[in-house]
Amino acid sequence: MSPASTGASAVVDAAPSVSPPDSRMAPGGPGYRRMSLALFLAGVATFALLYSTQALLPLISGDFGVAAGEASWTVAAATGGLALFVLPMSALSERYGRRTVMTASLAVAVTVGVLVPLAPSLGALVVLRAVQGAALAGLPASATAYLAEEVRPRALVTAIGLFVAGNSVGGMSGRVITGWVAQEWGWRAAVAAIGVLAVGCAVAFRLLLPAPRHFTPGYLRPGDLVRTVRGHLSDPLLRRLYAIGALFMTVFGGVYTVIGYRLTEAPFSLPQGVVGSVFLVYLVGTVSASTAGRLVGRLGRRGSLYLAGGTTAAGLLLSLAGSLALVLLGLVLITAGFFAGHAVASSAVGRTATTGRAQAAALYQSAYYIGSSAGSTVGALAFHTGGWAGTVGVGLLAVLGVVAITLLGTRAARREAVVATA
Template sequence: MPPASTEASTTTVDARPAAPASDSRMNPGGPGYRRMSLALFLAGVATFALLYSTQALLPLISADFGVSASTASWTVSAATGGLALCVLPMSALSERFGRRTMMTASLAVAVVVALLVPFAPSVGALIALRAVQGAALAGLPASATAYLAEEVRPRALVTAIGLFVAGNSVGGMSGRVITGWVAQEWGWRVAVGALGVLAVVCAALFRVLLPAPRHFTPGTLNPKALGRTVRGHLSDPLLRRLYAIGGLFMTVFGGVYTVIGYRLTDAPFSLPQGVIGSIFLVYLVGTVSASAAGRLVARLGRRGALYLAGGTTAAGLLLSLAEALPLVLLGLVLITAGFFAGHAVASSAVSRTATRGRAQASALYQSAYYVGSSAGSTLGAVAFHAGGWFGTVALGLLAVAGVVTITVAGTRAARAQARLVAVPAGH
């Protein structure tokens, strides 16, 4: 782990002292706070609406290009994979060029690509555009939290970050619902084009509303220091477990929601595209379960909460095998609740575990999270192609088993550490 002076050159997001009475940072009710909150909410909406813009449309894309579900799923995997690869370097670039500049540039590139996506002449071109779009969007999560940490008073920070995350959730849900209903009437190209126009509006309002940073201090790019910080995080057994848990939970979620449209368009359900898009309203359950994660940890402990999240997800996967639509929907509710609770527990534990380089620790978690999304989207579609919905469920259960296995290993490691601490010195 690098010394404190080196750490400061690679991140400015770490813990800060309590704000003095003369603190000029933003506070609820103060100048600029509402504008800042709305701006970042809109950025969150645009980011997740664009990132998953094709997920609810995969059956239509398959039919249009004459490709399999596994090939069409790459339009999702390429975007999340591009974000996963670029979130760490983007976090470093924001230290040099500024948070607002990085977020503005990222949104600008992403919305330009969004306006090109409807004109993709082939599935290969569509996948390439989506990869560029995902890489561009990596600048948002890499910079938004840092901007808030620098410009908002500590007591208001959790609320401010919550509004950005709420924008993510609303964008991810509404993007899928909007594209589902628009595509039902006018096709997938018009649907993603409409989402692109929505993102342009969000990006423009974001740039107008977001207050200029007043507390950002540019740093120098220091690849060696960044590398030492990253290696330090990756050498921590607990952080490695948390990264793996986040990736595995997202493998389940990405696989299920990438393939569910194919299942529901087939017999015995044969649902129209608009109704399938509305299935993503189930995301609202995740908002509730994520907000309850803190109470779960307080009552059950971190590992107990992870066991419960994994068990809930597994129960939902098994229930989704039913042929009755209400049972399938209930299965999706349980999968969504379990995923969001597990994700909230793991991601918050990363921030508490990392005592240095929290920005990089969070970026590594986001990388693992989106790698899981890419893996789930692709492997879930491959499993569906090979074994139908049962194949996708089997993949999900395997990932949940991985979460439980890693959590058990963590439990054993904690008990072993406790026994060592309990042994008196000299014995």
């Protein structure tokens, strides 16, 4: 594995005692601001496209005459397509470059976005959304690998937090825009508006992102890919991080797939535009993700995960209230806990994997979006059978899983410390 692929500087040093200057990007340094804005916009486009139908599910159900569980497949198909293709896309990024794969992925995704509003049936809509999700698979893992290679380690959590913050802004703006546009002109016009937003983000991303300086192209060898994946899956810490990402996203996917149905029904009976505006709580996620680095600095990784899980659980319990104000407060806590936990776990993957970082990140993203698909479908089914309390029950079980896995990590760390001092 070359030094560039591991994120280390390539050095030929005749005087080993003298450390060479680190040429990777850091806050305040050349290119860092452009890089941050470019990946922020990529995050906006990714989440805006990926979840463009989520706030519109009640309208899609009415248009095609289907129940919540069937309409939820327009979300689950997109996240499922991303989960299935993120690993192959990461392999392509090892060969052709992170920036190239991210650019191509956005180009295909926005092209499909032009066709989504024209879908003649629910089946066609689900297929188009699956293709769109598969195209977007080139973004998350490639972006994380790009950051791991081009940004100094101490700035990595903050840089990934900004990318995740872009995700939250994309998810928020997509839902707010679709809510108000759909109220006036229907869900098809709403997803078309998201397509226009994504085109602008894609163009700006390509113009802003600095060319990689620490990437060395590899070869597409399936055997090497299998060995790399097997090595990552044999690492207990990485396995725990993958499971944590999946479980956090199970909560988030379930809550935000179903919340539109709850708020448009009695006792709230909110109009579609107002329901879309509820997603402004994503701004809380922007803040919690971008400050994840400071949180880890104070509490450590596991302490931060405990706090994120506890915050999410508190939000789920509050959302059971019959008061709209308490439901909204619950959504604020769920969103803050989720984005903080996701930023902490995903950045830990980048720091844990010293080789095959694109594949390590791809496995995390695959688990993450499998969790999203599971949360969307199971959350919708739970809502159909048990109402909002059923969806909350699914979320609480997932949070309990996060806490249990983090506790296993805490105990493992204590055992290792005892062995080290023996």
